[in-house]
Amino acid sequence: MRISELSRRSAVPTATIKFYLREGLLPPGRPTAATQAEYDETHIRRLRLIRALVGVRGLSVSAAKEVLDAVSSVKTDTHGLLGLVFGIWPASAARESGGPRVVGEPARPTGEADGTDDTSDTYAVDALVSAMGWQITEHSPARQAITQTLHTLRSLGVEYGWEDLLPYAELAARTAVLDLDQLEGQDDPLDKAERAVLLTFLLEPALLALRRLAQEAESAARHTD
Amino acid sequence: MRISELSRRSAVPTATIKFYLREGLLPPGRPTAATQAEYDETHIRRLRLIRALVGVRGLSVSAAKEVLDAVSSVKTDTHGLLGLVFGIWPASAARESGGPRVVGEPARPTGEADGTDDTSDTYAVDALVSAMGWQITEHSPARQAITQTLHTLRSLGVEYGWEDLLPYAELAARTAVLDLDQLEGQDDPLDKAERAVLLTFLLEPALLALRRLAQEAESAARHTD
DNA sequence: TAATATGGATAGTGTCACTCTCCAACTATG
């Protein structure tokens, strides 16, 4: 099929499809002439995946590209596959770790305005990880996210340590078991990778939503007793 | 203190402070003259909270305003407080529920391009909620987020129903118990509201990060067996 | 062969979170 049919069938405007092609999110079609190319079902599928990651999950286009590249890079190496997928962190983390997105300002010299240090939180996360008995890559972006959260909470005067996160970590471990179980069926490494991506990224908003619902229910339950 | 000291102590540029004042995120200082106002510790605290919600959690400024307004609106009404806080959904959900953010396009008539319907997923979420025995407001934004996720997964050819979310919901329920426990100490309703906001919103990235770490660990564990 | 569609490149748009510039009204200093 050509681009207009691809557009119609995927409900993505042709201009946007061209944009995704340019950004390398969508692989080019098979060229049949100088100004003609042929697309197939895989392109429709890929487009839906892109829209899901960007639109539903809210990933930036560049983050989505990272994710998709990781999925495509899976040839036969079933081994590092999941580590690769699980190691990807949405690009928004970049602006998180560097503080609020600053554009023009030449990094004002006054670093921490309140004297709190970040290093102690790094050790706290190490303690948490080893308390759970987890084998984790040294420089996982997820580690930084937790460090950041602990640091922020502390700077806001909330007493919060890694011990407080431990019970959450236990629940996260069980969540991970569920997640991995969902991948058992898939034999084709590419399908497995795609499913891992979908269940990891697309489930994130749903899991947060479940927490909210549960909070509301728990709050109601405690108030009516 | 005046704005320059507030800026120095909070590490937020004065221009940005002025912006937050204009947007209503930060309450105005006590005016001492036509072009002079006095700020205090509460403003520093509020600034840190804003930066945490916007910078760390990644809320939009308008979403942060909603959150902050909700916290401030708590006078003595300890009752609906938590429901109010838990019911807030980041503004990004708005663009999620409406599909990818479309700006110029006049809403192309071709609705669902692949024929899948959204209504069935709405019932699925109802089933999930009642299976958990949760008492939830009818039009909670969190419901929509889950509906959306189920719908997206289905449109991508992944067989996924509310039954698959049930075990996650059980874990979410336990998470909520932890969350609510953390609020028990606070007696002052305003402190309680602020703590609820912090632990709900700021913990979200950390919880997702914990899942990633747990996934990596679980994946490693399964592969070395 | 004329009307329409396509791939590719370039430029433009709307939104967002700031950031900069002005200016009249202060305040601190000599």
Place this chain on the structure above:
DNA sequence: CATAGTTGGAGAGTGACACTATCCATATTA
């Protein structure tokens, strides 16, 4: 009390981002 530096407030400007629109030299279709 003169003057240099600071404010609050308003409005315009900026850079990043995710598209979206316009061109144009082919290609295809009627």
